[in-house]
Amino acid sequence: MSEPTAETVRERLRSIAAPGGETDIVSAGMVSDIFIAKGKVFFSLTVPAEVADRLEPLRKAAEDSVRTIPGVEKATVALTAERKGGQAAAPQRTAAGAAPASKPAPAGRQTIAVPGIKAIVAIASGKGGVGKSTTAVNLALALQQNGLAVGILDADVYGPSIPRLLGLSGKPEMADDKLIRPMENYGLKAMSMGFMVEEDTPMVWRGPMVTQALTQMLRGVAWGELDMLIVDMPPGTGDVQLSLAQQVPMAGAVIVSTPQDLALLDARKGLNMFRKVEVPVLGIVENMSVFVCPDCGSAHSIFGHGGARDEAEKLGVPFLGEVPLQMAIRETSDAGTPVLVSDPDGKESSFYRQIATRLSEEVQRQDETAGEGPSIVFE
Numbered sequence: 001m002s003e004p005t006a007e008t009v010r011e012r013l014r015s016i017a018a019p020g021g022e023t024d025i026v027s028a029g030m031v032s033d034i035f036i037a038k039g040k041v042f043f044s045l046t047v048p049a050e051v052a053d054r055l056e057p058l059r060k061a062a063e064d065s066v067r068t069i070p071g072v073e074k075a076t077v078a079l080t081a082e083r084k085g086g087q088a089a090a091p092q093r094t095a096a097g098a099a100p101a102s103k104p105a106p107a108g109r110q111t112i113a114v115p116g117i118k119a120i121v122a123i124a125s126g127k128g129g130v131g132k133s134t135t136a137v138n139l140a141l142a143l144q145q146n147g148l149a150v151g152i153l154d155a156d157v158y159g160p161s162i163p164r165l166l167g168l169s170g171k172p173e174m175a176d177d178k179l180i181r182p183m184e185n186y187g188l189k190a191m192s193m194g195f196m197v198e199e200d201t202p203m204v205w206r207g208p209m210v211t212q213a214l215t216q217m218l219r220g221v222a223w224g225e226l227d228m229l230i231v232d233m234p235p236g237t238g239d240v241q242l243s244l245a246q247q248v249p250m251a252g253a254v255i256v257s258t259p260q261d262l263a264l265l266d267a268r269k270g271l272n273m274f275r276k277v278e279v280p281v282l283g284i285v286e287n288m289s290v291f292v293c294p295d296c297g298s299a300h301s302i303f304g305h306g307g308a309r310d311e312a313e314k315l316g317v318p319f320l321g322e323v324p325l326q327m328a329i330r331e332t333s334d335a336g337t338p339v340l341v342s343d344p345d346g347k348e349s350s351f352y353r354q355i356a357t358r359l360s361e362e363v364q365r366q367d368e369t370a371g372e373g374p375s376i377v378f379e
C-alpha cells in the first residue's frame, strides 16, 4: 500500500473541530508539520496553554481519525501549548544549573519544546574520531553525578555508538501510551538509532529520513522529566544538525575538538554552522589534550596542547575544559563501563565533572541572557 501523504493527513484533520467549534483544527493553524515514516505519522497540535490540560480528547480524536487513513499504521499526536510573550512562565522544577528548554525561537523559525525536557544540548564535532561520543557519555554521567536528571540521545544515525559505550543491548519497548520507553543504564536514560537497527546494517539515511528518525527519538520517547538531554550528533555539518535546530529549541551546542590544527579548522566549520542556525555555542572541549603515559603517569603534549583553548579565545566562545588521552578512558569506554562509572572518584572522572560544571553554568548564562520574546512551552 502506498505511503499516505501529509496532505491526505491534513485533509482528514479538517473534519475535527477546533476548540470553540467555529473552525477546524487545520484552518485554526493548530497542526504542526506532519512527518510520515513507513506508515507512522507524527505531528503536534498547538493549543492555548491555559486549556491544554482539558484537550486530551482532542488529541485522541486527531490520533484516532488519522489512524483510519489507509496506509497509516500508527499515529502519534502530541499537544503543545503556546505561551505568548509576557505571560507567566509555566511552573518549572528547579535543579542546580539546569535551564528551561523553552527558549525564544530564533527569528523566522518556530520550534517546539519536548515535554519535560528543560535543556537540550548537542555535542558536536567538525570531523569524526575526535572522541565526541566518549565525551558525550562521560559528560552526561558527570552532569548526573552533579545532581541533574539527564538523558542521552544518540543522533549519530550513521554510526551510533552510545549503546556500546553504555553497555546496552536489546530493543526498547513500547509503553501503553504508545511512547517508546528509553533504555537505561547507570541511571542514564538513553535512546539511539543503534537500538532500532542491527549493528551491521548499513545505514543510508537521506535527509527526510533523518528528520523523521530524530522526531521519533525526541517526541516519541517517554523521556519523563529531564534537566538536560545530551544529544550525540553525527560528525560534521549536515542534515541532522540542521534538522535538530529546526525541530527543538536548543540550549546550545558543545564542540569537541582534538588539539591538532586540522581538527580545529573542522571545529570552526561546526561552530559556524550552529551560529548560522542561531544555536548558541556553549563552548569548546579539547579532547586528547595531552598524552598521559600509562606506565609513569607523565603528561606529554604530543599534539600541540592548548590549540583549542587559544582557538576558543579567538572565536569568542567559552573554553569548557580539556580531557587528556588516557588509556583508562579508552578501555572503560570499550568495555561499556565509562570511566565515570568504573572510577567515579579517579582523576579522569574529575576532568569530565569540571567540564560538566562549566557546561551547566553556560546553559544557565545563555538562558539568562536570552532575549524577551514569544516562546513555546509544552504543558
Ligand SMILES: Nc1ncnc2c1ncn2[C@@H]1O[C@H](COP(=O)(O)OP(=O)(O)OP(=O)(O)O)[C@@H](O)[C@H]1O
Binding pocket: 125, 127, 128, 129, 130, 131, 132, 133, 134, 135, 156, 159, 161, 234, 235, 287, 288, 323, 324, 325, 326, 327, 329, 330, 331, 333, 334
Ligand atoms: N580522552 C580519551 N583518551 C583515550 N581515548 C579516547 C579519549 N577520547 C576518546 N577516546 C577513544 O577514541 C576513539 C574515538 O572516540 P569516539 O568514538 O568517542 O569518537 P567520535 O568522535 O564520537 O567518533 P565518530 O565520529 O566515529 O562517532 C574511541 O576508541 C575512544 O575510546
